Amino acid sequence: MSPTTTSRTLPHTILGIVLLAFMLFPVYWMVNVSLQGGSTAASSTFLPTDVTFDGYRTAIEDQTGNLLTSIVVALGAVAVSLAVATPAAYAVSRFRLRGLGVFLFALLLAQMIPGIVIANSLYTLFNDLGLLNSYAGLVLANATHGIPFAILIMSAFMRSIPPALTEAARVDGASHFRAFWSIIVPVSKNSLITAGLFCFLFAWSDFMFGLTLTTGADIKPVTLGIYDYLQGNVQSWGPVMATAVLSSIPAIVLLVLAQRYIAAGAMGGAVK
Amino acid sequence: MTTTLAAGPTGASAPPRSAPPTRRRARRRELTAQWLFLVPAIAYVLVFFGYPIVKNLVMGFQDYSVRTFVTGEAPWVGLANYAEVVSSGIFQTTVVNTVLFTLGSIAGQFVIGLLFALFFKRRFPLSNVLRSLLLLPWLLPMIAGSAVWRWILDQDGGILNQTLQGVGIIDDPVRWLTSPDIALVAVILVNVWVGIPFNMTLLYSGLQNIPDELYEAGALDGATGWKAFRHITWPSLRPVVNVVLVLGVIYTLKVLDIILGLTGGGPANATQTLATDSYRRSFQEFSFGTGAAVSNVLIVISLVFAVVYLRANRRAEDE
Numbered sequence: 001m002s003p004t005t006t007s008r009t010l011p012h013t014i015l016g017i018v019l020l021a022f023m024l025f026p027v028y029w030m031v032n033v034s035l036q037g038g039s040t041a042a043s044s045t046f047l048p049t050d051v052t053f054d055g056y057r058t059a060i061e062d063q064t065g066n067l068l069t070s071i072v073v074a075l076g077a078v079a080v081s082l083a084v085a086t087p088a089a090y091a092v093s094r095f096r097l098r099g100l101g102v103f104l105f106a107l108l109l110a111q112m113i114p115g116i117v118i119a120n121s122l123y124t125l126f127n128d129l130g131l132l133n134s135y136a137g138l139v140l141a142n143a144t145h146g147i148p149f150a151i152l153i154m155s156a157f158m159r160s161i162p163p164a165l166t167e168a169a170r171v172d173g174a175s176h177f178r179a180f181w182s183i184i185v186p187v188s189k190n191s192l193i194t195a196g197l198f199c200f201l202f203a204w205s206d207f208m209f210g211l212t213l214t215t216g217a218d219i220k221p222v223t224l225g226i227y228d229y230l231q232g233n234v235q236s237w238g239p240v241m242a243t244a245v246l247s248s249i250p251a252i253v254l255l256v257l258a259q260r261y262i263a264a265g266a267m268g269g270a271v272k
Numbered sequence: 273m274t275t276t277l278a279a280g281p282t283g284a285s286a287p288p289r290s291a292p293p294t295r296r297r298a299r300r301r302e303l304t305a306q307w308l309f310l311v312p313a314i315a316y317v318l319v320f321f322g323y324p325i326v327k328n329l330v331m332g333f334q335d336y337s338v339r340t341f342v343t344g345e346a347p348w349v350g351l352a353n354y355a356e357v358v359s360s361g362i363f364q365t366t367v368v369n370t371v372l373f374t375l376g377s378i379a380g381q382f383v384i385g386l387l388f389a390l391f392f393k394r395r396f397p398l399s400n401v402l403r404s405l406l407l408l409p410w411l412l413p414m415i416a417g418s419a420v421w422r423w424i425l426d427q428d429g430g431i432l433n434q435t436l437q438g439v440g441i442i443d444d445p446v447r448w449l450t451s452p453d454i455a456l457v458a459v460i461l462v463n464v465w466v467g468i469p470f471n472m473t474l475l476y477s478g479l480q481n482i483p484d485e486l487y488e489a490g491a492l493d494g495a496t497g498w499k500a501f502r503h504i505t506w507p508s509l510r511p512v513v514n515v516v517l518v519l520g521v522i523y524t525l526k527v528l529d530i531i532l533g534l535t536g537g538g539p540a541n542a543t544q545t546l547a548t549d550s551y552r553r554s555f556q557e558f559s560f561g562t563g564a565a566v567s568n569v570l571i572v573i574s575l576v577f578a579v580v581y582l583r584a585n586r587r588a589e590d591e
Contacts, residue, residue: 012396019388020402023468027408029431030420044423044431088313095306103314105582110321112578114526116550117567120331120560121324127341144320151313176305205413207529212555223415223529230419230533237423244416251411259404262411 030248034059034241044237055238056246063243066225069135070204070247073221076139077203078196081146086192089154090180094163107148118144119212126213133214138221141209146199153198157191158184194261197254204250222247325571331564338558346561353565362541362549366566370525370545373460378520380464385471385516390505392472393479403476410469418533421462425449425534452542455535459543463530467523471516478512479505511588518581525574546570 021028033044037052092100122141123132131137165187166179174182185192210221226247229240255262332353334346357363392403409417424432425448433445448458482505490496490504506513528547531537537544537552544552546566554563 009396012391012394013398016391016396016399016402019391020405023406023465024408026417026420026424026465027412029424030416033420033423044429046431084312084316087309091306091309095309097303097306097310103310103317106317106321108582109575109578110317112522112574112581113321113325114547114567114570114574116526116528116547116554117328117571118320118324120550120554120564120567121327122320123554124327124331124336124341124560125323140320143316147313147316176309180309201411205415207413207415207532211528211532212551223413226413226415226419227533230415230422231536234423237429240419241423244419247416248412251408251413255404255408255411262404262407 027248030241030244033237034245035238037238052238055236055242058236058239059242059246062239063222063225063246066220066222067246069138069219070221070223072135073138073142073206074200074203074250076135077142077146078199080139080143081150081199082192082196084143085147085150085195086154086185086188087180089151089158090184092151092155093158093161094166104152107151110144111148115144115208119208122209123212131213133216133219135219137213138209138219139203141213142203142206143199145202145206146195149202150195150199154188154191154195158188161187190261190264193258194264197258197261201251201254204247328564328567328571331560332568334561336560336564340560349561353561357562357565357569362544365541366544366546366549369456369541369543370547372456373463373527373543373545374521374524376457376460377463377467377524378517380460381467381471381520382517384464385468386475388468388472389475389479390501392476403472406472407469409466414466414529415533417466418462418530421465422449422534425458449535450539452540455539455542459531459534462534463524463527466530467520470523471520474516474519475509475512478509478516481512482508511584514584515581515588518577518584521577522574522581525570525577546573 029044032046032048034055035048035051035053036044037050037054091097092104118141126132126134126137126141129137131140161184166183169179169183170176205223206221207223207227210224211227214220214224222243226240226243229243234240331346333348333350334340335349335352336346340346388406392399424430427433427445427447427450430448432448433442436442437445447454449455486504486508487500490500495503526547527545528551531543531545531548532551535543537548546569550563550566550570552563553559553566557563
């Protein structure tokens with residue numbers, strides 16, 4: 001880059017970093033406070049001068065079970081979402097069936113239904129089916145966050161796969177399922193990863209279903225663990241922030257390691 | 273366009289009636305095979321989206337309470353739930369709060385998101401990295417965001433009051449989350465923070481689709497800076513703007529975690545919205561009938577905006 005363009009773009013880069021610092025200040029604060037023990041500290045200092053991991057020790061004592069629950073539920077939701085959404089995305093992108101338009105319309109509307117509406121009704125349904133306070137119930141409910149999104153984003157990608165690819169296999173006698181499983185799924189791997197990552201994040205961040213569909217302490221996602229801390233008057237913010245940091249790790253890791261998938265998903269949100 | 277084997281040249285032109293039976297059977301088998309791909313998704317959508325809507329509508333007309341879970345009986349009460357909701361003092365408050373929360377959040381998210389999008393459109397070193405890191409507030413669990421904001425906004429120990437007092441902008445600490453007059457503003461502020469990345473991302477992709485030639489031609493006519501924005505950027509971006517605004521409304525109407533995490537709907541219902549009130553009625557007072565009535569109001573509002581969204585989206589695709 002020539003010196004003149006550098007001098008012209010440098011102020012932009014600096015301003016960009018300032019904006020980012022401003023926007024991410026709460027994230028910094030979260031990490032900062034999590035490292036300050038002070039069990040009854042009335043306030044926090046700007047830098048964690050006395051780094052202590054007491055907050056994390058308490059958080060891990062309190063929340064290990066909840067973190068594991070969140071992992072199990074989120075992975076389960078990914079599995080259910082992809083199992084349901086991938087074949088549907090293939091059908092939407094390839095077949096010309098009467099009624100597909102209605103189905104797509106229903107998916108768009110489904111994304112707009114307020115979660116509390118679903119929670120209201122699922123509570124009574126799950127109560128009848130014995131699915132309250134169960135992993136299966138949370139997994140199934142959390143898949144609502146991801147399935148419509150996953151179908152829309154994967155079908156958009158599958159539309160770009162040349163039809164000749166599967167037609168050749170079909171002429172050779174392969175069934176639709178075989179063509180789907182051994183051609184479409186491998187070719188669409190990236191869009192499956194994008195959809196899966198977002199399904200994971202949606203389910204991991206879920207608060208609504210954890211709040212409404214679990215009542216005891218046995219099965220409780222970490223988001224509810226944080227909420228429990230916030231219920232009363234918080235005496236010590238170290239463990240609360242440590243838990244918040246632990247619950248933010250998936251988002252941070254994915255944003256750094258899987259940036260291109262996240263970017264693709266964010267854009268997918270725009271075109272749906 | 274994609275052509276499937278089922279809708280191939282012969283299948284499409286020959287009416288099924290005149291086709292020989294074997295072919296008709298083959299075609300039916302083909303159709304069944306195709307529908308099988310959709311069966312799980314259709315079943316899921318019916319159970320987890322269709323059923324809740326219908327159930328919610330029905331519950332709105334029932335006395336659905338703790339007793340229902342014991343006896344299994346939910347007596348039909350007509351419009352009593354709606355009458356109770358509307359005549360309760362809190363209803364007017366929640367509607368006003370919902371409108372203010374939505375308008376305030378959208379205005380803040382959109383304006384700042386648009387400014388960010390315009391800024392990042394000028395390519396500069398690190399612009400892509402910085403822009404993708406900006407997505408973080410949106411990807412974090414909202415309740416984690418609420419938790420840290422709760423501490424930042426704390427009246428006495430919070431860093432915001434300490435900083436504002438330190439530089440002399442305020443003399444006494446602001447009761448961000450405990451004053452009925454200010455709490456809603458604070459909750460809006462946090463929701464704006466969460467929503468900026470989403471607005472920025474969609475608007476940025478919209479800006480990317482405006483051809484450079486338009487700006488080059490405009491520059492020849494003297495349209496630069498603000499003029500270029502008014503006469504080139506804004507008109508070209510309008511369809512995307514519509515979509516962003518309507519989606520913003522739909523997502524904001526749903527918000528529960530931020531409000532429950534920050535204020536729990538208080539103080540004195542100052543931050544109670546239709547969504548949190550529906551939660552409160554159903555899951556704290558176990559009055560599922562009135563809770564359903566409130567969320568049915570929410571469904572109607574969301575559906576109105578959904579229709580607006582679909583029309584805006586179609587216009588965005590046409591242009």
